[in-house]
Amino acid sequence: MCTLVLIYVNMCVNNFKEKLTIYGINKCGLVLEDETRQVIGCAMEVLNTLGHGLLERPYENALVVEFELRGIPCEQQPHYDVVYKDVRVGQYIPDLIVSDQIVVDTKVIEEITDHEIGQMLNYLKITSLKVGLIVNFKYAKLQWKRLLL
Numbered sequence: 001m002c003t004l005v006l007i008y009v010n011m012c013v014n015n016f017k018e019k020l021t022i023y024g025i026n027k028c029g030l031v032l033e034d035e036t037r038q039v040i041g042c043a044m045e046v047l048n049t050l051g052h053g054l055l056e057r058p059y060e061n062a063l064v065v066e067f068e069l070r071g072i073p074c075e076q077q078p079h080y081d082v083v084y085k086d087v088r089v090g091q092y093i094p095d096l097i098v099s100d101q102i103v104v105d106t107k108v109i110e111e112i113t114d115h116e117i118g119q120m121l122n123y124l125k126i127t128s129l130k131v132g133l134i135v136n137f138k139y140a141k142l143q144w145k146r147l148l149l
Contacts, residue, residue: 032131035099036146042066043135047142053108059137060095060106067098074098080126092126103132112136112145124149 030036046062060076067074075097082090096104103123107116112134120132124147136143 030146031148032101035102036131036133038070038072039098039102039104039133040135040142040144042070042072043137043144044142047137047140050137052137052140054137056095056106056108056137059108059135063096063104063106063135072098073100075100082126092123094123094127097127097129101129101131103127103129105132105134107134107136108138109136110138112143117145117147120145120147121149 042063043059045066046059050058050062064074064076077093077095078097080092080094081088082092094103095106098104103120105116105120105123109116116134120134124130124132130149132147132149134145134147
């Protein structure tokens with residue numbers, strides 16, 4: 001039986017600000033490690049095939065095709081209610097939910113920053129899922145961040 005351990009690491013970043021990073025590790029490895037590797041592999045295949053620098057939507061659509069080809073269940077742009085004090089105040093529509101377990105956010109941006117990380121943490125709260133992947137197709141080398149709530 002695997003047990004989850006959250007390790008909190010304080011890292012010093014620019015201007016000596018403290019930044020908190022959370023790594024989700026269980027005694028058998030990373031949480032949803034195989035599923036995460038599959039998503040990253042699909043994203044690499046999409047980037048290698050389409051090239052870099054397109055808008056986000058073609059990459060999202062190509063990921064859906066690649067997931068289907070590999071037999072990986074995926075839901076594109078499902079709707080989730082945003083609730084404030086028991087009142088529905090809006091909707092969140094993630095790019096992709098993979099295997100009913102991972103929120104995947106496709107980006108074409110200069111770099112993945114604290115802003116995107118904060119957004120993903122909110123997305124994980126809204127969807128009640130534990131793992132999120134931000135995948136950036138801006139450059140010839142795929143950039144990604146894996147987050148755990």
